[in-house]
Amino acid sequence: MATDKFRRQLQKEARLWQNEGLISSECYDQLADRYQFANLETVARNRFAIVLILIGSLLMGLGVITFVAANWQDWGRNIRVVLLLLVFVTLNVSGFYVWQRSAQQSWQSMLGRGLLLAGSLSLGANMALMAQMFHISGAEYKLYLTWGFGVLLMAYSLRLPLLGICAIALTGIGYWTGLGAVDMDTQDWLWHLLIQCMPIVASIAYLPLAYWGRSPLLFGCSVLAIISTVFNNFGLTPPASSQSFPDALRNVIALIVMPAWLWSYRHSWSDIRFITLCRKLSILLLIILGFFLSFFDPWLSSYTPEVSWFHWLNLSFFTTWAGYNCYKQIQADRSDLTNSTVLAILGVMALVMVWHGAIVPIPVVATFIFNALLFILGAGLAREGLLGSSRLQFWSGLLLLGLQIFSRTFEYDTALILKSLIFILCGLGIITAGIWFEKYIRCPNPPIQPNQP
Amino acid sequence: MQTRIPALRLWLPLAIQVLMIASIPATATWIYATGKTVILQTAPVDPYSPLLGYSQTLSYDVSRWDNLEKLGKMHSIDYIKRGKPIYIILEAPAQAGNPWRPVAIQLEKPNSLPANQLALRGQPEYGQIRYGLETYYIPEGKIQDINREFEQIRRGLGPDSRPPIWLEARVGADGQAVPVALIVRDRRYTY
Numbered sequence: 001m002a003t004d005k006f007r008r009q010l011q012k013e014a015r016l017w018q019n020e021g022l023i024s025s026e027c028y029d030q031l032a033d034r035y036q037f038a039n040l041e042t043v044a045r046n047r048f049a050i051v052l053i054l055i056g057s058l059l060m061g062l063g064v065i066t067f068v069a070a071n072w073q074d075w076g077r078n079i080r081v082v083l084l085l086l087v088f089v090t091l092n093v094s095g096f097y098v099w100q101r102s103a104q105q106s107w108q109s110m111l112g113r114g115l116l117l118a119g120s121l122s123l124g125a126n127m128a129l130m131a132q133m134f135h136i137s138g139a140e141y142k143l144y145l146t147w148g149f150g151v152l153l154m155a156y157s158l159r160l161p162l163l164g165i166c167a168i169a170l171t172g173i174g175y176w177t178g179l180g181a182v183d184m185d186t187q188d189w190l191w192h193l194l195i196q197c198m199p200i201v202a203s204i205a206y207l208p209l210a211y212w213g214r215s216p217l218l219f220g221c222s223v224l225a226i227i228s229t230v231f232n233n234f235g236l237t238p239p240a241s242s243q244s245f246p247d248a249l250r251n252v253i254a255l256i257v258m259p260a261w262l263w264s265y266r267h268s269w270s271d272i273r274f275i276t277l278c279r280k281l282s283i284l285l286l287i288i289l290g291f292f293l294s295f296f297d298p299w300l301s302s303y304t305p306e307v308s309w310f311h312w313l314n315l316s317f318f319t320t321w322a323g324y325n326c327y328k329q330i331q332a333d334r335s336d337l338t339n340s341t342v343l344a345i346l347g348v349m350a351l352v353m354v355w356h357g358a359i360v361p362i363p364v365v366a367t368f369i370f371n372a373l374l375f376i377l378g379a380g381l382a383r384e385g386l387l388g389s390s391r392l393q394f395w396s397g398l399l400l401l402g403l404q405i406f407s408r409t410f411e412y413d414t415a416l417i418l419k420s421l422i423f424i425l426c427g428l429g430i431i432t433a434g435i436w437f438e439k440y441i442r443c444p445n446p447p448i449q450p451n452q453p
Numbered sequence: 454m455q456t457r458i459p460a461l462r463l464w465l466p467l468a469i470q471v472l473m474i475a476s477i478p479a480t481a482t483w484i485y486a487t488g489k490t491v492i493l494q495t496a497p498v499d500p501y502s503p504l505l506g507y508s509q510t511l512s513y514d515v516s517r518w519d520n521l522e523k524l525g526k527m528h529s530i531d532y533i534k535r536g537k538p539i540y541i542i543l544e545a546p547a548q549a550g551n552p553w554r555p556v557a558i559q560l561e562k563p564n565s566l567p568a569n570q571l572a573l574r575g576q577p578e579y580g581q582i583r584y585g586l587e588t589y590y591i592p593e594g595k596i597q598d599i600n601r602e603f604e605q606i607r608r609g610l611g612p613d614s615r616p617p618i619w620l621e622a623r624v625g626a627d628g629q630a631v632p633v634a635l636i637v638r639d640r641r642y643t644y
Binding site: 081088090092094123130131132133134135136148150156157158159 | 458
């Protein structure tokens with residue numbers, strides 16, 4: 001599908017061509033019909049309306065929330081309760097019917113969704129105001145978690161990705177504020193359990209909605225939410241030496257399970273966009289892990305963190321899931337070079353870390369191996385960029401290689417003259433690679449010259 | 454047109470959300486309707502914690518560990534674990550309108566009490582006991598007046614004086630309490 005910008009430009013150019021006699025009016029009509037010039041203004045109007053409606057809805061929701069702070073005290077409490085519930089129900093009901101009775105992607109449809117969003121925001125306002133009117137005090141994180149749950153319920157029922165994203169944001173606020181507040185010894189053990197098992201809860205709560213809503217944005221938000229809660233729960237540390245085998249294995253699995261889970265992520269309902277996003281995130285995490293462990297200092301660590309049974313529960317859940325997916329992936333396509341390379345990199349990383357942690361400390365060898373793996377990742381990215389003519393991938397690969405070279409230059413005590421030489425060579429290398437790449441993507445295969453008679 | 458979604462898919466989650474909203478004041482409403490009225494003496498207002506936002510943070514005589522130790526016949530404070538609720542037995546004053554007096558402390562809810570006594574449930578936390586009565590929301594328009602009155606009271610307080618500020622609360626059968634009114638000198642503020 002051509003972008004609106006291209007269509008608008010084409011419409012402008014086509015008019016010029018018609019006026020100059022380069023194309024006939026039939027040709028213009030064909031172009032107009034094919035690229036739907038008639039819809040261009042409507043699309044622009046709709047997009048503008050969509051933005052306004054979204055901003056308006058957010059402001060409306062914030063307005064209701066701010067209303068809480070204004071302490072609406074002039075009327076009796078019963079009247080206030082009834083009015084608030086009325087506003088809440090009206091927003092949701094009107095939003096639903098406006099959304100349902102309008103054409104998809106029309107401004108009315110967006111208005112309906114905006115009203116539903118405002119209704120979801122007013123759910124929190126209602127809850128907070130009820131607590132305030134009845135002088136009930138409580139931890140804020142409980143409000144956000146409950147609010148997020150309520151919004152998620154509506155999101156599932158209506159299969160609306162916008163509400164799903166709102167639910168993720170609210171639950172995220174509840175999670176991060178609740179981490180320090182909740183305590184296992186008090187009556188809040190259920191909330192503590194919810195927060196500590198949030199990685200599992202988030203996977204079960206958000207991913208199905210992303211699929212049913214067919215929303216890459218919601219899927220991306222879900223995956224980011226899962227990753228952030230996992231990393232917080234696992235408490236990642238560099239692989240320490242002289243550990244017991246179970247401790248070393250646990251530590252290593254904690255470090256590589258998320259890249260493995262993301263890389264092998266698949267489902268019978270898999271949308272290719274979801275898989276692509278997961279793979280990109282997986283490579284990013286691998287690069288971060290590889291970059292961090294390409295330094296020498298982390299390999300000198302001897303710190304083994306204390307872990308709770310929640311850590312084991314979350315770790316087991318994702319390890320089982322990732323392990324199963326990796327196995328199915330290998331079974332499905334053994335000839336995919338990229339897939340094999342990434343899984344091999346994960347395997348080598350795990351082996352080196354376990355060896356260093358539980359068998360013999362090998363800081364020097366481990367640093368060398370991780371630098372080699374990082375080089376392979378960078379070169380692999382650049383190669384993928386070349387094959388797919390993707391500037392982003394190619395330059396990401398080169399950037400990674402350059403970053404690796406600079407890191408080693410500054411990590412070790414090298415002479416200024418060597419640093420200067422490296423900078424010059426890197427600069428020359430980038431210029432040469434850039435020019436060559438641009439030339440390559442313009443003419444990837446030289447034309448075959450026919451034999452002259 | 455969109456693929457039509459049955460209206461039930463709106464009304465069902467909406468009903469659950471309304472129940473969620475209604476559940477917040479449900480317990481408080483029940484206690485208001487069925488509970489016993491009690492007057493609690495507030496502890497001196499911390500001069501370094503001015504009125505913040507739109508609520509007054511309250512502390513009581515029965516909020517402090519050292520005050521509870523003076524009760525005598527009670528389990529040792531060592532037995533009180535943070536996280537487990539405790540019950541303060543309050544006795545009605547001889548003269549109505551005066552604050553109720555703490556007479557005992559128990560780890561379990563008492564099965565029966567004399568007519569002039571009731572049990573108030575508290576949650577030990579970080580060196581004090583919380584009763585769910587620590588916050589009293591005050592409307593924006595009234596904050597300045599109450600602030601001024603509190604400031605006047607604070608200036609007139611001696612080191613061991615009790616401020617003439619009391620909280621009227623309703624206590625339910627299970628010991629949970631909800632605030633009803635703030636009594637400052639002879640004025641009763643209900644919000």
